[in-house]
Amino acid sequence: MKPEIRIYTNSVELTAAAATEFAGLAARAVAANNRFTVALSGGSTPRSLYSLLATDESLRAKIPWPETHFFWGDERNVPPDNSENNYHMASEALLSKVPVPAENIHRMKSENPDPAAAAAEYEGELRGFFRLAAEALPRFDLVLLGMGPDGHTASLFPDTAALEANDRLVVANWVEKFKTNRLTMTLPVLNNAATVMFLVSGSEKAEVLRAVLENGATKKFPAQLIQPVAGRLLWLVDEAAAARVSKERLIQ
Ligand code: 6PG
Numbered sequence: 001m002k003p004e005i006r007i008y009t010n011s012v013e014l015t016a017a018a019a020t021e022f023a024g025l026a027a028r029a030v031a032a033n034n035r036f037t038v039a040l041s042g043g044s045t046p047r048s049l050y051s052l053l054a055t056d057e058s059l060r061a062k063i064p065w066p067e068t069h070f071f072w073g074d075e076r077n078v079p080p081d082n083s084e085n086n087y088h089m090a091s092e093a094l095l096s097k098v099p100v101p102a103e104n105i106h107r108m109k110s111e112n113p114d115p116a117a118a119a120a121e122y123e124g125e126l127r128g129f130f131r132l133a134a135e136a137l138p139r140f141d142l143v144l145l146g147m148g149p150d151g152h153t154a155s156l157f158p159d160t161a162a163l164e165a166n167d168r169l170v171v172a173n174w175v176e177k178f179k180t181n182r183l184t185m186t187l188p189v190l191n192n193a194a195t196v197m198f199l200v201s202g203s204e205k206a207e208v209l210r211a212v213l214e215n216g217a218t219k220k221f222p223a224q225l226i227q228p229v230a231g232r233l234l235w236l237v238d239e240a241a242a243a244r245v246s247k248e249r250l251i252q
Helices: 011-033 045-055 057-062 086-093 115-129 203-214
Strands: 004-008 036-040 068-072 074-076 142-145 170-175 180-185 195-200 232-238
Touching: 004 011, 011 036, 011 045, 011 057, 011 142, 011 195, 011 232, 045 057, 045 086, 045 195, 068 086, 074 086, 115 170, 115 180, 203 232
Parallel strands: 004 232, 036 068, 036 142, 142 195, 195 232
Antiparallel strands: 074 180, 170 180
């Protein structure tokens, strides 16, 4: 399925559109299956989305919080009370402000000093929650993703081992440039989602977004490997990030 690329004037409009999409997906998922499963992304771009979902009364009222289950696509190697922690950011911006049951918050236990064990534990949590048979993959209703200037997404960084870990759901991934491990869902899990929504904002992403969307690069960026096998791929980007993408590329 071809990606849907939507360009917004600025990050405020991008965030509003992402929040509307989130609320619509949540309502439809719960109407169909009595639950909405979402894997959140970290970093700075989604923070404003999470805040808007918590504070915009009309959006807040649309979202079936008791039936919504929050997971994370990746996590930094810091404890949950650290400001760099993705769960911590989402909890401060959203989860502590809405009536989502504690048992619906499925964070990666990054405080575990053994990242491989933390990854295995989270993989077990996914297998248990989704009641997966041995080789099966979880299918999230929504996977939220961002993209770094190097084309990484989740914690799938260029030239890292996690890009090849296609027999696992979650792995600890050594990221040399940060000299640290990250926890990340793997490509098969991300690509099994019903909807994958990238949020990309800012001029610092313009060059990598061009390379990723125009698919010209011989060396694949991790973000280019996000190709849902049976799902929608949405790119919600602002004009600053899309500044170098050729217009014909955008005609859907
Ligand atoms: C993380 C994210 C990561 C993020 C990109 C973009 O843990 O940091 O999961 O993949 O989405 O780094 O981050 P920004 O939105 O802050 O540019």
